[in-house]
Amino acid sequence: MKSKKSGRFTFQSNLIQAIVEGNYVKCVELTNEALDEGASPQDIVSSGFQAGMLIVGDKFSAGDFFVPDMLMATRAVTRAMEAILPHLSDSEMPTLGRVVIGTVSGDIHDIGKNLVAMFLRGAGFEVFDLGTDVPVAGFVTAVKEHDPDIMGMSALLTTAMPSIQYVIAALDSAGLRSQVKVIVGGAPVTQRFADQIRADGYAPDGGAVISLCRKLLGE
Ligand code: B1M
Numbered sequence: 001m002k003s004k005k006s007g008r009f010t011f012q013s014n015l016i017q018a019i020v021e022g023n024y025v026k027c028v029e030l031t032n033e034a035l036d037e038g039a040s041p042q043d044i045v046s047s048g049f050q051a052g053m054l055i056v057g058d059k060f061s062a063g064d065f066f067v068p069d070m071l072m073a074t075r076a077v078t079r080a081m082e083a084i085l086p087h088l089s090d091s092e093m094p095t096l097g098r099v100v101i102g103t104v105s106g107d108i109h110d111i112g113k114n115l116v117a118m119f120l121r122g123a124g125f126e127v128f129d130l131g132t133d134v135p136v137a138g139f140v141t142a143v144k145e146h147d148p149d150i151m152g153m154s155a156l157l158t159t160a161m162p163s164i165q166y167v168i169a170a171l172d173s174a175g176l177r178s179q180v181k182v183i184v185g186g187a188p189v190t191q192r193f194a195d196q197i198r199a200d201g202y203a204p205d206g207g208a209v210i211s212l213c214r215k216l217l218g219e
Helices: 012-021 024-036 041-061 067-087 111-123 136-146 158-173 191-196 206-216
Strands: 098-103 126-129 150-154 181-185
Touching (some): 012 024, 012 041, 012 067, 024 041, 041 067, 067 111, 098 111, 098 136, 111 126, 111 150, 136 150, 150 158, 158 181, 181 206
Parallel strands (some): 098 126
16 A cells, blocks of 8 residues: 555545545545555555645635635545545444544544544544634533543634633632543644643544553553
């Protein structure tokens, strides 16, 4: 699956092009082909989905793409995500732990968060997905309701990153902070930021989230 010459996956450039063009039919077709040829869901996500969306974002920043272009690319990746789903889930697996996840207040980006939730479910975690633009109180209530081992917050907008801190402060005030491990992620989020706000962990992608959660639960 990896070309010896470049070290790149052979599906990569075509899949990236299909995402940038917002061609969801092609995107699903190429994802299925990559899976048939033995690429792992993690490879497809990082070398394809994330790489393609990075270009879409750059084009948006440069003024070459507009919101409808981003939405077409979103549709393409969302459809392709459905294709990798059966390759992740295994309902026979015992539950490794309970995770509550959501995109923080002010932010409606959900592709990465959905992928993280899919990866976690596939790895055997029970996941409660709170959706997007989740208010601070929504996270606190979910911790009370679901008693999760881990609570994950995703942010794609730099302007939404402070919400993560507010949630951690609210968990503290509610006396819940020590009961749950808090993990954070999303394109602008870094390990440094996670350390600054005293989160328990940071993961750069869906694959890394699984090992992080297992580590936090002492697996
Ligand atoms: Co928006 N957007 N967007 N957008 N958008 C970004 C984030 C941006 C970087 C684009 C750019 O300008 N280059 C920019 C933010 C700039 C900034 O904050 N500094 C931006 C902007 C400005 C905006 C609007 C303000 C545009 C406008 O309206 N003028 C607006 C804001 C809306 C809002 O949220 N209030 C907006 C809207 C949208 C759409 C609705 C059109 C659409 C989102 C659709 C959807 O999500 N359903 C959209 C999109 C698609 C993007 C880009 C192009 C792609 C995001 C994406 O899906 N990436 C994005 C550019 C970019 O990020 N490169 C951009 C693919 C995905 C697989 O990766 O989400 O990073 P990612 O997730 C990864 C990891 O980060 C990690 O694992 C995932 C899988 O490997 N991860 C976690 C994610 N969450 C995690 C949680 C964890 C651990 C790991 O633990 C809990």
